[in-house]
Amino acid sequence: MSTLLTYISVSDGKVKRSSLEVLSRCNQLAEENGLQSDALIIDPKANEVAEKVKSYGPSTIYTVQDPIFKNHQNTPLLKALATAMDQINPNVLAFASTESSKDILGALAANQDAAALADVSEFDLTDNSVKAKRPVMAAKIISSVESTSYPTILTVRSGSYDLVEKSVDSEVKEIPFSFDESELKITLKEIIGATGDKIDLSEAETVIAAGRGAKDEKGQKLVEELASLLNGAIGASRALTEAGIYDPSLQIGQTGKVVSPELYIAVGISGAIQHVAGMANSKVIVAINKDPDAPIFDIADYGIVGDLYEVLPPFIEELKKIKSS
Amino acid sequence: MKITVCIKQVPDVNAPIQIKNGQLIQDSNRNILNAYDASAVEAALVLQEDHGIDHVEVVLIGPEKAKETIRKALAMGADKGTHIITEDENSFDSFAYAQLLAGYFMDREYDYIFCGKQSQDTDSGLTGSMLAEFLGLPYTTNAVGLEMSDGALTAKRQGDSGQEIIEIPSPGVVTCSNDMNDPRIPSLKGIMQSKRKPIDTISVTDLGVDLSEESTKSRINSYEEKPERKAGEKFEGESDEIARKVAQLLDTEANVI
Numbered sequence: 001m002s003t004l005l006t007y008i009s010v011s012d013g014k015v016k017r018s019s020l021e022v023l024s025r026c027n028q029l030a031e032e033n034g035l036q037s038d039a040l041i042i043d044p045k046a047n048e049v050a051e052k053v054k055s056y057g058p059s060t061i062y063t064v065q066d067p068i069f070k071n072h073q074n075t076p077l078l079k080a081l082a083t084a085m086d087q088i089n090p091n092v093l094a095f096a097s098t099e100s101s102k103d104i105l106g107a108l109a110a111n112q113d114a115a116a117l118a119d120v121s122e123f124d125l126t127d128n129s130v131k132a133k134r135p136v137m138a139a140k141i142i143s144s145v146e147s148t149s150y151p152t153i154l155t156v157r158s159g160s161y162d163l164v165e166k167s168v169d170s171e172v173k174e175i176p177f178s179f180d181e182s183e184l185k186i187t188l189k190e191i192i193g194a195t196g197d198k199i200d201l202s203e204a205e206t207v208i209a210a211g212r213g214a215k216d217e218k219g220q221k222l223v224e225e226l227a228s229l230l231n232g233a234i235g236a237s238r239a240l241t242e243a244g245i246y247d248p249s250l251q252i253g254q255t256g257k258v259v260s261p262e263l264y265i266a267v268g269i270s271g272a273i274q275h276v277a278g279m280a281n282s283k284v285i286v287a288i289n290k291d292p293d294a295p296i297f298d299i300a301d302y303g304i305v306g307d308l309y310e311v312l313p314p315f316i317e318e319l320k321k322i323k324s325s
Numbered sequence: 326m327k328i329t330v331c332i333k334q335v336p337d338v339n340a341p342i343q344i345k346n347g348q349l350i351q352d353s354n355r356n357i358l359n360a361y362d363a364s365a366v367e368a369a370l371v372l373q374e375d376h377g378i379d380h381v382e383v384v385l386i387g388p389e390k391a392k393e394t395i396r397k398a399l400a401m402g403a404d405k406g407t408h409i410i411t412e413d414e415n416s417f418d419s420f421a422y423a424q425l426l427a428g429y430f431m432d433r434e435y436d437y438i439f440c441g442k443q444s445q446d447t448d449s450g451l452t453g454s455m456l457a458e459f460l461g462l463p464y465t466t467n468a469v470g471l472e473m474s475d476g477a478l479t480a481k482r483q484g485d486s487g488q489e490i491i492e493i494p495s496p497g498v499v500t501c502s503n504d505m506n507d508p509r510i511p512s513l514k515g516i517m518q519s520k521r522k523p524i525d526t527i528s529v530t531d532l533g534v535d536l537s538e539e540s541t542k543s544r545i546n547s548y549e550e551k552p553e554r555k556a557g558e559k560f561e562g563e564s565d566e567i568a569r570k571v572a573q574l575l576d577t578e579a580n581v582i
Contacts, residue, residue, distance in 0.1 A: 106454035115542035185463035187492040301557035310564035318572035
């Protein structure tokens with residue numbers, strides 16, 4: 001039977017929620033179109049991770065297990081994906097949109113003579129292609145796109161679909177794979193600034209984002225305090241990551257991470273379109289800025305016009321009261 | 326050593342855009358050098374200055390009008406340009422562009438190919454790694470820093486959780502983020518010099534690439550305005566008071582605390 005295959009993103013043994021959202025969507029499309037929905041895990045402990053994916057309803061969970069997949073490297077990942085596609089022959093291969101999947105999407109499509117649709121926010125099937133919507137022009141415009149044939153490979157923005165658990169008897173099938181270090185064309189020498197155990201910004205339910213207005217130590221402290229109170233992840237505007245105040249992996253915007261949390265609190269961020277492109281799909285947006293004309297107020301559900309040093313302390317205090325009551 | 330940078334002319338996303346009957350209406354006079362490609366050109370020029378790279382060239386696929394964007398890159402400091410001329414209107418997708426570029430590079434000499442990591446209008450980010458695959462070259466994407474020592478290039482790639490330090494042998498492909506640098510603004514001298522720098526013009530058919538129907542694998546059917554997010558309530562006044570008020574509303578009205 002024709003298959004919709006979802007690639008399950010794994011980081012340090014943890015399954016990324018965004019890839020389970022994609023799997024939930026593929027399950028739904030498979031049901032509507034009489035197709036099969038399968039999953040693919042490529043990880044040093046893929047078979048172990050497969051157990052965690054079973055409750056999300058793929059018919060078959062294909063695994064490729066090798067120590068080489070400990071860190072992202074495009075050469076072995078491409079070889080594994082090409083091997084899996086040759087064996088499974090899916091109509092669709094869907095990824096959550098991450099820096100890793102963006103790294104290989106084009107090359108894999110070229111390798112498989114497949115269509116590629118990047119960073120879509122919706123997708124559906126026709127008889128022989130995939131229809132999708134994707135934001136363009138710094139996310140000001142939505143384009144309706146279509147692949148011309150199967151196989152179609154796509155990456156899907158996080159938060160585009162809800163997670164739906166589905167209990168089925170998944171079968172785990174390991175795909176034989178070998179990779180010799182001599183096949184590595186590029187050399188990964190080290191990884192710096194790995195964020196480790198912190199809350200994953202792209203999947204956090206609450207995001208506190210710091211902008212130029214919060215660049216000094218006092219501002220950073222307040223942002224940290226608010227984030228830890230709300231169990232949120234910290235993000236930053238390009239101005240602050242460029243200034244080296246926050247790690248570049250925390251940049252939110254067109255070039256950085258795209259987030260869609262339940263609650264987004266923009267602290268001292270003016271709201272340039274490149275920033276808004278990365279956060280406009282947040283459910284509730286709070287903006288704190290002393291400039292009443294800052295464009296961020298045009299999209300904020302709750303705008304607080306004021307100096308963040310005067311606004312944040314009572315804001316945090318009031319939230320503490322609410323949380324403890 | 327030679328670095329060739331693939332560049333593209335794109336609409337300025339900051340310029341006003343209209344949609345009519347599902348199509349984008351844009352003022353082509355507001356077309357610019359893709360910002361990510363500008364960073365790629367800048368990166369190549371910095372390497373040239375610091376490491377004595379012999380040649381920095383640019384190649385562009387686009388209509389006649391896009392020649393101005395090649396001039397821009399030459400004014401920044403690139404030595405030579407190649408213009409692969411297309412019709413004003415074409416329906417090429419990344420797959421087709423990458424095949425054309427692969428056809429161009431096939432019998433040419435280069436050590437590294439740089440690209441912007443994506444086009445600022447469509448944000449697909451496919452062409453660079455497709456090109457690398459078509460040419461069978463090692464590549465890395467989303468580079469935020471580049472260093473060269475003993476003729477070998479090391480890229481700092483922004484990954485999902487950290488920055489990957491990656492060595493790429495030559496020949497290889499690197500796609501560049503705009504976080505890498507601030508592209509220089511051409512000087513008057515640069516602009517004058519650019520007028521005397523060579524631009525080769527070649528047609529798509531000269532490349533000998535068979536662009537059959539299967540070479541374009543996706544199409545854009547239509548555009549629509551993004552449903553506008555409406556501004557909610559803006560609170561002004563005594564900071565202490567409005568801060569507490571919003572905190573309470575987040576709990577009682579928005580239900581997100």
